[in-house]
Amino acid sequence: MTDQAFHRQQAELLPQQPAPATTVGIVGWARTNLFSSWSNSVVTLIAIYILWLVISSFVQWAFIDADVSGTDRFACTSDGACWAWIDQRIQQFLYGFYPAGETWRINIAFVLLFPALAPWMFENVPGARYLRWFSIAYPVIATILLAGGLGLTVVTTDKFGGFMLNLTVGLAGIVLSLPFGIILALGRQSRLPVIRILSIVFIESVRGVPLITLLFVSNIILPIFLPPDVALDSVVRVIVMVTAFASAYMAEVIRGGLQAIPNGQYEAAQAMGLSYWKSMRLIILPQALKISIPGVVNTFIGLFKDTTLVIIIGLFDILGIANAMVSNPDWLGLSSETYVVVALFFFIVCFSMSRYSVHLERKLDTTKR
Amino acid sequence: MSIEETNPSADTGAPIIEIVGLNKWFGPFHVLRDINLSVAPRERIVICGPSGSGKSTLIRCINRLEDHQEGQITVDGTALTHDLKNIDAIRREVGMVFQSFNLFPHLTVLENCTLAPIWVRKTPKAEAEAFAMELLERVKIPEQADKYPGQLSGGQQQRVAIARSLCMRPNIMLFDEPTSALDPEMIKEVLDVMVDLAESGMTMLVVTHEMGFASQVADRVMFMDEGQIVEQNTPDEFFNNPQSDRSKLFLSQILSSH
Ligand SMILES: Nc1ncnc2c1ncn2[C@@H]1O[C@H](COP(=O)(O)OP(=O)(O)OP(=O)(O)O)[C@@H](O)[C@H]1O
Ligand SMILES: [Mg+2]
Numbered sequence: 001m002t003d004q005a006f007h008r009q010q011a012e013l014l015p016q017q018p019a020p021a022t023t024v025g026i027v028g029w030a031r032t033n034l035f036s037s038w039s040n041s042v043v044t045l046i047a048i049y050i051l052w053l054v055i056s057s058f059v060q061w062a063f064i065d066a067d068v069s070g071t072d073r074f075a076c077t078s079d080g081a082c083w084a085w086i087d088q089r090i091q092q093f094l095y096g097f098y099p100a101g102e103t104w105r106i107n108i109a110f111v112l113l114f115p116a117l118a119p120w121m122f123e124n125v126p127g128a129r130y131l132r133w134f135s136i137a138y139p140v141i142a143t144i145l146l147a148g149g150l151g152l153t154v155v156t157t158d159k160f161g162g163f164m165l166n167l168t169v170g171l172a173g174i175v176l177s178l179p180f181g182i183i184l185a186l187g188r189q190s191r192l193p194v195i196r197i198l199s200i201v202f203i204e205s206v207r208g209v210p211l212i213t214l215l216f217v218s219n220i221i222l223p224i225f226l227p228p229d230v231a232l233d234s235v236v237r238v239i240v241m242v243t244a245f246a247s248a249y250m251a252e253v254i255r256g257g258l259q260a261i262p263n264g265q266y267e268a269a270q271a272m273g274l275s276y277w278k279s280m281r282l283i284i285l286p287q288a289l290k291i292s293i294p295g296v297v298n299t300f301i302g303l304f305k306d307t308t309l310v311i312i313i314g315l316f317d318i319l320g321i322a323n324a325m326v327s328n329p330d331w332l333g334l335s336s337e338t339y340v341v342v343a344l345f346f347f348i349v350c351f352s353m354s355r356y357s358v359h360l361e362r363k364l365d366t367t368k369r
Numbered sequence: 370m371s372i373e374e375t376n377p378s379a380d381t382g383a384p385i386i387e388i389v390g391l392n393k394w395f396g397p398f399h400v401l402r403d404i405n406l407s408v409a410p411r412e413r414i415v416i417c418g419p420s421g422s423g424k425s426t427l428i429r430c431i432n433r434l435e436d437h438q439e440g441q442i443t444v445d446g447t448a449l450t451h452d453l454k455n456i457d458a459i460r461r462e463v464g465m466v467f468q469s470f471n472l473f474p475h476l477t478v479l480e481n482c483t484l485a486p487i488w489v490r491k492t493p494k495a496e497a498e499a500f501a502m503e504l505l506e507r508v509k510i511p512e513q514a515d516k517y518p519g520q521l522s523g524g525q526q527q528r529v530a531i532a533r534s535l536c537m538r539p540n541i542m543l544f545d546e547p548t549s550a551l552d553p554e555m556i557k558e559v560l561d562v563m564v565d566l567a568e569s570g571m572t573m574l575v576v577t578h579e580m581g582f583a584s585q586v587a588d589r590v591m592f593m594d595e596g597q598i599v600e601q602n603t604p605d606e607f608f609n610n611p612q613s614d615r616s617k618l619f620l621s622q623i624l625s626s627h
Contacts, residue, residue: 267434268471272485272537273460282484286475366475366517 062340072330085331086341092321093341096161102153106164109145112138113171121356123363139175157235161316163345169235169317170304170349173242177303178296180243181250182289186280188255199251206248214241215312238310246303253295257288290364297357301350318342385410385541385572386431391440393426393596400426401437402596410540413573415583415604418593419619424576427593428543431574432463445540461489464534468546470526472518478505478529479514482536490537497536504532508562524555528562535566542566544575578623584608592616 034044065080069087076082095103116138119128146168148154160168187199206214214221218241222232232240261284269279289296308319316324322338325331331338386408393401400423408414416424429435430442433449433456442449444459473481482501486492492500505511508528510521518526527547534542544563548556560582567573567586577583583590583604590607592600594615600607611617 262469262471264467264469264471265473268465268467268473270434271432271460271463271465272534273457273489274485275457278488282488283473287473290475364475367519 073332073334081337081340082334083337085325085334085337089321089325089331092162092325093318093345094162095164096316096321097159098155098161098164099153099159102155105145105152109142110164110167112141139172157233158315160235162321163318165235165310165315165317166304166307166345167349169238169242169307169310172239173246173303173307174300176239176243177246177250177299180247181254181296181299182285184247184251185254185258188251189258203248203251206244207252211242211245211306212309212312214245215309218313234313234315238307238313238315242303242306245306246299249299249302250296253292253299254288256295257290257292258284260291261287290361293357293361293364297353300353304349304353305346318345382410384408385412385445386574387441387443388431389441391427391430391437391442393430393435393437393439400596401430404440404596404598406591406598408541408572408574411570411572412588413567413571413586414575414589414591415587416574416576416591416593417578417580417583417619417623418599422593423596424593425545428465428545428574428576431541431543432460432465434465461537462539463541463543464537464539465543466527466530466534466545466547468550470518470523470530470550472526472530472533474518477515477517478510478521481518481529482533485533486536501532501536504535505529507535507565508532509558522555523551524558527551527555527559531559531562531566539571541572541574544573544577546576546578548577548579580608580623592619594619 035041061080063080065078066083067076067078067080068083070076070082070084071088073082073084075084091100091103095106098106115131116135118125119131119135125131144150144152146155146160146164147157184199184203187195188203190196190199215238218237219232222237222240223230226232265283265287266279269283274282308317310317311320311323319342322342326335326338384407386406388404388406391401391404391406392399404427416427418424426435430437431444431449436451445462447455447458447462449455449459472478473484476484479498479501482504483492483494483497486497486500487494502511502514505514508531510525510528510532513521513525513529518529521529531547547563548559551559556579560579563573563575563582564586573586575582575587587604589601590604591598592607592611592613592615600611600613600616602610602612607616608620611620
């Protein structure tokens, strides 16, 4: 085709027209997705009806018919939920047996968590460079705040409990299991047989055992790796075991991501003279981790919910405290209310992680934009 | 088998690549058999031959993407041994362009180009970016610098891959069938860049079946079969007057398929 013919064709192109009204906006969306056909409309209507039944009866129970004040379950007289316990027990649900006068320390540690996470989670965070230093210091700051020292009253970890315990163990496990998982995944692919075999033995033996069992035996296993007279704090012990457990899963998730990277990427990196570690860090891992995001977040969510297993070694997380309350004569029979609240706490955290992973996947998608 | 070396520009100085008695096996499979090759600086060599004849393996031995079991390879005075320092030195001197581009999809075009200069050559970022933009201009896609590889056409991607290699300021460029993954209408834009590069005096080893390119720029065409260099000659001589039966057969197949 000559240039002239090409230009003539260009000039004859029709101007852009707005899309038909029936395909844009909420109405258009509903029409194309929910009511596109007779059968689709029926399914939509049935689904709406079922949703209505569930939601309306829940709202009736949880809000409209609910009692909210009183000192024991006999104060609750209506058919609906009894929320009277919350006032008395929320402290324990959140902070466990932490001294009441010191709970501000937990609150501060919690608030500081957000600036510590922000520079890693989002782009364009103001002052990100300084915040990153703060993030690195955060584990130390949080430990001092929670456990005491530097002038703060010491609070032993057997006082830790409630949701604060779930968050402490969960976050520590999440932050630690990712790097350990990466190291294990790389170790499993190593050309050095010793490293490869050690990685495989660790991954398979940890993955092959339920976490409960690991927690049970942790007081037998861990001392083997420690000097004789170091007694391991029980919260630290849980964090170690939960991290070990999640790392093994993480390693397999990341190995899947590594295997999805075409050989050509390694070769291009090699041909340009990048060393093994540089090509891993700059080329391979960024891509492998991106592919692995759903699996990694899945592991995080699983890990976070597994923090309820601390009950095994005598710690009372939010679920343990809820269990105790449900069997307390004052509040006997309030299991629905109690577990709804527990579920809500977990849901908020897990759902946030899930949404964040969707956001991250979109942000890292380099095929569009 | 020994073949008379016919190297038109061999008298321009010491060879920049010297391969002596190269043998390589994949397991029991003898993939390269007694290869002897000496490449003069600024020489442009086109390597052709049937599929599986060992063309890729040969050029991949030059930058140690494959290791060899017997023979010596010397690149720009550095002997290719197991010594990682030598391997790194050679990889800095030798650029490579692959059939499947192998751009890094998570980095922008510009980042693809500056990564190795910054991390391997320790070039300051601003300087690396300025040089990368120069090269992107040379391959005629400066406007794509901030896009991701996945948003470019195959021809554009391969031109980025060439620019990316050139950013390391190599003395030697290896091309492994750079146009055979491209749609026909994009082959020319890539070949144009390669012709330009050849005219600038780059030492080039090009595995390709683009015979037009070979006759336009090659100093020497090398024909490989079953892991051996069967014949090498000037493009004119090779295309018009092939010596061996195998190269005659190969040329007739290439010509009939084009
Ligand atoms: N990593 C490997 N392991 C085992 N055999 C291999 C490997 N790579 C290549 N081969 C074999 O070595 C022979 C030469 O391969 P090579 O890729 O060098 O051929 P080629 O001339 O480049 O062919 P093509 O035109 O198809 O690219 C082929 O028979 C191939 O199957
Ligand atoms: Mg090949």
